[in-house]
Amino acid sequence: MAGVEAGYFVRALELRSGAELRIKQCDTGDVGCVVWDAALVLAKYLETSSFYRDGLHTFTGKSVVELGSGTGLVGLMASVLGAHVTVTDLEDMQELLNINISDNKHLVTGSIDAKVLKWGESVKDLPPDPDYILVADCIYxxxxxxxxxxxMKELAGKNTCIICCYEERTMGNNPEIEIRFFKLLQTDFEIEEIPLDKHDEEYKSEDIHILQIKRK
Structure with a gap:
């Protein structure tokens, strides 16, 4: 993805602290080059009071792997909240991921780095049995x-919490793809949908769903 710096625009996401995550998107390229609505919804959901216990965020000090990170927004939010995060995507997304990590490193209270991962291949270079796996808008x-x-099956341990956010789409064969995904998912995982009233007050939509998933 040569020339990311030459052809990008910035999407700013205000944090509860008043600071901003500033995420560079490419004006040309693959779908991973864009901040999708489901990523915004998931990132802001992680910031909600649901994740705080005695004033401390649940992600503080926890290991997190994000799959299909794209611009890195969701993983960056987790690292801002104190997690030790590995964001993953294909080789051609690494430049954009690392630019966004560098641009927002002053907000990170945990840690974050980027690694290449192609789904279905070995996860041996990733943290084993992470506390959380994050997945945003990867069902398409x-x-x-x-x-x-x-x-997901190889990476997740018995105590790993997978948080998946996706936008329900009705165009083309998207409904059939979603049905197939959930049929396959239920073979090895238990699924619980997070009610809409638990999402961020501003960043939510009836078409965007957040699921909490665990190994059976």
Whole structure:
């Protein structure tokens, strides 16, 4: 993805502290180059009071892996909240991920780095049995469903909490893809949907769902 710096625009997301995550997006390129609505919804959900216990954020000190990170927004939010995060995507997304990590490192209270991961391939270079796996808007391409689920199954330990956020789409074959994904998912995982009233007050939509998933 040569030339990211030459062809980008910035999406700013205000934090509760008043600071801003400033995420660079490419004006050309793959779908991963854009901050999608589901990523915004998930990032802001992580900031909600649901994750605080005795004034401390649940993610503080925890290990987190994000799959299909794209611009890195969700993983960056987790690192701002105190988690030790590995954001992952294909080789051609690494430049953009590292630019966004560098641009926002002054807000990070945990840690964050980027690694190459192709779904369905070995996860040996990732933290084993992370506390959390984050997945935003990755249910849209039929050929990727089984590789994504293989990666989730291999990476998740019995205590790993997977938080998945996706936008429900009705165009083309998207409904069939979603049905197939959840059918496959239920083979090895238990699924609980987070009620809409638990989402961020501003960043929520009836078309965007947040799921909490655990190994059976």
């Amino acid at each position: 391409y039929e050929q990727s469903l089984e590789p994504l689920l293989r990666t």
